[in-house]
Amino acid sequence: MIRFLTAIFIVLAAFASPVLAQDQTIQEVLQQHREVIEKSSRRTIGPAIDAIAASGLPSAQNVLQKWQSRDMWQRKEDGMFFYAEEVDSKTYTLYDFDSDTAVGDFAKGDLSQLKPNSGIRAVIGAALVQFQLNDPDPARRSEAILAIQRDGEASHLAPLRASIAGETDPDIKALKEVTERLLTISYDTDDAARVAAIQGFNGALSLDVRAVLNPVLTTTIALKDSLPDDANIKRRVIAGSEALPFEDALARMVAAGMMPAQPTISERKDALVANIQDGMVGGVAVADLADQDARDRAYMVLVSEGVVPEWDAGYSIEDAVKSTEFVEVYTEPSKIVTDAAEATLKTIDRAVGLNQTMDLALDGLSLASIYFLAAIGLAITFGVMGVINMAHGEFIMMGAYTGYVVQQIIPDYTVSILVAIPAAFMVTFAAGVAMERLIIRWLYNRPLETLLASFGVAIALQQIAKNIFGTQARPLTSPAWLDGALVFNDVLAISYIRIAIFVLAGIFLGVFLFIMKKTRLGLETRAVTQNPKMAASMGINPDRVNMLTFGLGSGIAGIAGVAIGLYAKVTSEMGADYIVQSFMTVVVGGVGNIWGTLLGALGIGFLQKGIEWLNPSNTLAAQTYMIVFIIIFIQFRPKGIIALKGRAAGD
Known part of the structure; x- marks a missing residue:
């Protein structure tokens, strides 16, 4: 009861x-x-x-x-x-x-x-964690979790776990769960819980995960005989290897008391000096200690008298350490935890490698978009008309400076870019028409003279730009909505400007195809390209078509200049940075074919990024290797990736 x-x-x-x-x-x-x-x-x-x-x-x-x-x-x-x-x-x-x-x-x-x-x-701060993790304000809860990730303690684990079940915000709950696993790895006393937390990060790309797993796998080198039987050994270490030089191995043996320290030459010399009596030391006159053998004999006499530390004249570090087994041992005592961490890091390395490859592909794609924008105008003037225009890069520069001038007039960057694109087209279209009417029209079918004349125009345009804008780089500022990057994870990201250039390249590919396939100008251009005499007999004016085609190619170069100016600084020499790549893009892709130009841009963009990845410290060398590769490629396929067929191919 x-x-x-x-x-x-x-x-x-x-x-x-x-x-x-x-x-x-x-x-x-x-x-x-x-x-x-x-x-x-x-x-x-x-x-x-x-x-x-x-x-x-x-x-x-x-x-x-x-x-x-x-x-x-x-x-x-x-x-x-x-x-x-x-x-x-x-x-x-x-x-x-x-x-x-x-x-x-x-x-x-x-x-x-x-x-x-x-x-x-x-201690008070640790107690406050439970209140911060359950604060009514989601922003404060997020701040508290991120603070724990940066500077977590064992005392944070219990309140963090308790707060997960009642969390109503799915994003914050996911953040809490990740943080709880991170703290579990570092501070939980249950090995099974730590292993489960480690395995939960298989393939994860977060830098926080590596920051937690790496300390679990830290190791030290120790003598195997000095370790307990249950020590968590990683591997055997050979004395004399890069990981354990002979001197370090000997120092570890001496520190463990396995052998006495041998006096160095300097220490033995000091001992001889300290024991000089009446001009003699160890039965040898000081005057006779000119060579090392005499000093060694004197020191051995002092050893026999017990006044100096013992020394073995036949001592060898290699012989002293070769019979001792050294191992690399984890500081983490639990083998199942370190095995799980090693396995998880391997999955992370594979995921990082895959994402780095994707990131490299995105870099190559964005660079290809820039090259395609720079080359699409040249694909018209050189690929379609056969005119070697060395001033094409300067038309890109003119377009970029046009965008800069527009931004000085219109401070709203979004509006200014929308105005700058057609303005750059009109300015460079007019410049292209003027160049064709004044110079190029007299030099058709004379490629060497055309090259020299356009090269002179390029130099003149550069100097005019320097006189007007100076030699200092001018900024072409992108709108605020193009700031930042599209971040997929800690490894993979691409800037919004590069995405915009990629989209712009796609738009102009479509515009160019529409003009060439669906408009009268495109039809007349193709007719004049294939057979100018036959086109003239059909009522087409070849001079007019050549003028408009050259102006169109120059105008597209101006628009490319606006896009490139958002990505790079605007200078009078910026065109020279793209003229070589533009010609390579057109030639590699196939002269006279827009799809070939696209493939050429993709090939050169990916090739350059791949070479830069293999040799990241020398960009100039990467460009040199790329040019050599292209020269070799042209030897085997001189007409490019997509060669023209039919009558035009033989012109």
């Missing part, structure tokens, strides 16, 4: 305790631990802080925050705790923690300020 009544009492007490706790005030909790709080010892303060944090009272967080910031005060007359607001240097207003109301003004001499040391503040 007594046992039955006792059981009932325990059950009733269990149900009643939460009610009693809710009836309790935070001041009562503080008074229950008053002596511990007043003592403020790092070793004994834990129960008081735990009681405040576990009280469930709304004011508990405020108490801990005020205490941590040294803003909690105690009234001397009754030992009550408050937070205070300074009225003047001698007077403070005290506020009740439970009600947040002022209880009056008191002289500073009647109060004691609690000044927790750094150790106690750290």
Whole structure:
């Protein structure tokens, strides 16, 4: 009967305790631990802080925050705790923690300020984590989790786990789960839980995962005989290898007491000097110690007399360490944990390699887009018309400077770019038409003269640009919505400007195909290209078609200049950086074929990025290798990837 009544009492007490706790005030909790709080010892303060944090009272967080910031005060007359607001240097207003109301003004001499040391503040900070992780503001919860990821402690693990179940925001919950696994790897005492957490990161790309796994796999080199039987050994280490030079192996043996330290030549010399008596040392005159053998004989005499440390004349470091087994041992004692970490890091390395390949492919694609934009105009003037225009790069430069001038007039970068694209087309279209009418029309079918004349025009345009804009690089600023990058993970990302250039290249591919396939100008251009005399007999004016075609190619180069200017600095020499690649793109792809130009741009872009990846420290060498490769390619396929067929191919 007594046992039955006792059981009932325990059950009733269990149900009643939460009610009693809710009836309790935070001041009562503080008074229950008053002596511990007043003592403020790092070793004994834990129960008081735990009681405040576990009280469930709304004011508990405020108490801990005020205490941590040294803003909690105690009234001397009754030992009550408050937070205070300074009225003047001698007077403070005290506020009740439970009600947040002022209880009056008191002289500073009647109060004691609690000044927790750094150790106690750290304990309070750990207790505050549970409040921060359950803060009503999602932004504060995210900040708390990220802070734990940066500087986590074992004390954070329990409150973090407790907060996951009640998390309502799916993104924050996922962040909490990841952080919980990271802390589990570092601080959990259960090996099975650590292994499960490690395996949960298979293939993960986050740098935080590597930062946690790498310390698990740290190793040291030790003598195998000095280790316990259950030591977590990684591999055997050979003395004399790069990982363990002979000198290091010997030092480890001496430190372990396995052999005495042998005195060095310098130490033996000092010992001889210290034992000189009447011009003699070890029975040898000082004057006779000119060679090392004499000094060694004298030292051995001193060894036999017991006045200097022992030394073995036949001593060899290699012989001393060759019979000793050295191993690389994990600092982490659990083998299943290190095995899991090794396996997970292998999956991470594979995932990183795959994403690096994809990132390299994106870089190659974006570079190919730039080359295609730069070459698409040349594909018209050189590929279709057969005119070697060395001033094509300067038309790109003119387009970029046009965009810069427009931005000086229109400060809104989005509007200015939208205006700059057609403006650059009109400016360079007009310049192309003028060049064709004044120079190129007189030099058709004379490629050498055309090359020299256009090269002279290129030099003149560069000098004009220097005279107008100077030699300093000018910025062509992209709109704010093109800032930043599209980030897929910690390895894979691509800037929005590169994406915009890629889209622009696709648009102009479509525009060019539409013009050449669906418009009268395109039809006439193709007719003049294949047979100008027959086209003229059909009523087509070849001079007019050549003028418009050359202007179209120049205009597209101007638009390419605006796009490239967003990616690179605008200078008078910027065109020279793209003229060689533009010609290579057209020639490799196949002269006179827009699809060949596209394939040529892709091939050169991927090739250059691949060579740069193999030789990242020397960009100039990468470009040289690329040119050599293209020269070899042309030897085997002189007409390019897609060669013209039919009558035009023989012109």
